Amino acid sequence: MMTNKPFALGLAGAFALTATLAVAQQSDMTIGQQLEPPHLDPTSAAAGAIDSVLYSNVFEGLTRFGPDGSVGPGLAREWEISDDGLTYTFHLAEGVKFHDGTTMDSEDVKFSLDRARAEDSVNAQKALFSGIESVEATDPATVTVTLKNPDGNFLFNLAWGDAVIVAPESIENIKTTPIGTGAFMFDNWVQGDRIELTKNPEYWGEPAMLDAVTFKFISDPTAAFAAMMAEDLDVFPAFPAPENLPQFDADPRFKVLVGSTEGETILAINNKLPPLDDVRVRQAIAHAVNRHEIIDGAQFGYGTPIGTHFAPHHPDYVDLTEMSQHDPEKARTLLEEAGVSLPLQLKMTLPPPSYARRGGEIIAAQLRQVGIEAEIENVEWAQWLEATFRGYDYGLTVISHTEPLDINIYARPDYYFQYDNAEFQKLMEEVGVESDPDKRSEMFRQAQTTIAEDYVNAYLFQLPLLTVAKTGVEGLWENAPTQAADMTAVHWAE
Structure with a gap:
């Protein structure tokens, strides 16, 4: 018995260590996606695949869509609207920095909105900004936007991925090295295979619950099914093979979410x-x-x-x-x-x-x-x-x-x-x-x-939005009020 006791304690300790490591390993997540973005600038392309990876994760706008489709505060924490509906005064969040360490302030907002509405703008949704008369950086934390006519959709328009705030210094390389203000930072893009994001340790808002997120591009539905079944992926939003959903639904390793999209x-x-x-x-x-x-x-x-x-x-x-x-x-x-x-x-x-x-x-x-x-x-x-x-x-x-x-x-x-x-x-x-x-x-x-x-x-x-996920994944959007795989609140169940 005496000879077995140290072994039993050692075995228990090994199990404890293994369990600890298992928990520690659940700090990242791999997301399947059928379409690979053509580049990584959401302000100059109509490709929804760009927003799927970057919306809210890397780039943020003055306002943002919530999982229920509502429009709420983003980089603008509050705002006032003049009685005639023409002037919007936005008060920016404090302490916001771009991923390169530079400060995000009203001049960056002015640059982003002016760039989007410029005559030579290549923004795919340029019409969203056509009603803007002027943008003024009132002070570092305040932006005043004046419209040509009242627009009941203006706050809604600012929540689109095409309206995210970018820094002038980042534009030259934005298509391959996106620099935003979000809870995740761009880390690596292996074209034809994956995009890797890492947690932003200096995020101004509620920090991400994951340390890393990898978007894995799998265009073939059969390959998508095989990758999920092999547990090479943790989540596949917009799963491309709906014929396989009953198999996932019957498998205790997975759950199927059926939601709506726009x-x-x-x-x-x-x-x-x-x-x-x-x-x-x-x-x-x-x-x-x-x-x-x-x-x-x-x-x-x-x-x-x-x-x-x-x-x-x-x-x-x-x-x-x-x-x-x-x-x-x-x-x-x-x-x-x-x-x-x-x-x-x-x-x-x-x-x-x-x-x-x-x-x-x-x-x-x-x-x-x-x-x-x-x-x-x-x-x-x-x-x-x-x-x-x-x-x-x-x-x-x-x-x-x-x-x-x-x-x-x-x-x-x-x-x-x-x-x-x-x-x-x-x-x-x-x-x-x-x-x-x-x-x-x-x-x-x-x-x-x-x-x-x-x-x-x-x-x-x-x-529809058909999502297949491992049973331990929590915080996913069930519906898609905009094309996005928002990972900012996604986590593994304890």
Whole structure:
């Protein structure tokens, strides 16, 4: 017995040490993501993958979105709005530093907002800042923004990833070495593989609960499933293989979260490309599409049908799906009325996400039934941004718009689907300055109806947020009011 006692104590000590090490090892987390960012500047690209990695984690704005979609304080801790709604006075948080150790103050805010609204701005959401008349650095901790007209969405607009605060000194290398003020700092980018973030030890606000976060890029759904099952990943938001969710749900090692996003998934149409410039042709395409087949086939039943560009969970949503119900016979009649020679050849570009690649195959088969031959071109994200989004080199494309309350993109004639409706543009100007909630709601309903009647695009479904995580992961966003994997409050359960 005496000879066994030291061994037993040693074994107990070893177990204790192992347990301690196990706990210590739970200070980092690996996140799966299907799309890799083309670069790391959220203020100069439309790629949502940039925000997925950096929003709130590395970069912060004056305001920010919460997990419930509400807009709250960010770098601006409080503000006053003048009685006429034109002047916003922002009071900045104290002791904020950029990750390079330099102080963040009102001059950085002025620089960021002026840069975003400048004539030569390449900000993908430049329209968010077009209503700004002037930005004044009143003192180091105070910024005064004057608007041209009252804008009930202004605080909302400032919460977008496109409105984050950057330092003038960081702009030269921001696309590869982002320097923000967030709870995590950029550490390393192995292109084609991963981005590594580390905890900011001098963060001005509530510190992150993790010491390190790695975003691992896995584009193939089968590989994503294998990586999660092998526990190489801890979390995979926007999991790309919904057919595998029942397996994860039945496995005690994992949990499945099914939430909502702001992602209106559409079959986007190039409205200036003949014969797509004829509303009858666009209407024919909308009637040729069977949303339920796409949701079932590409999403395995996950997704809410939509008939316009508006989130179904928004209180002002109007269900207009009946306007574009599946009706192949009507589609053929409309094509005949428009004088279209069949078969009609159209190029359909498909970016990497599973909903686009899988959904595009189904849509192509549906269009073929009415005499439209959609030539599929699978493209990488950077190519989609350059050729489809900026170059208008497409007839059709499948994409999910994950920005919140973004129906105003239809008021931009140079936007990639090139819809030009002066009355709609005027309506969006009016909703921007209207402060009465009931009147704004009516305007949003009118806007939804207008683009549905013009069949600007074929509206498919609202993209769900399907997250697979290890059971010990806590603090994840279940819904996605903006495209972000906010890790600032994520932690391992004790």
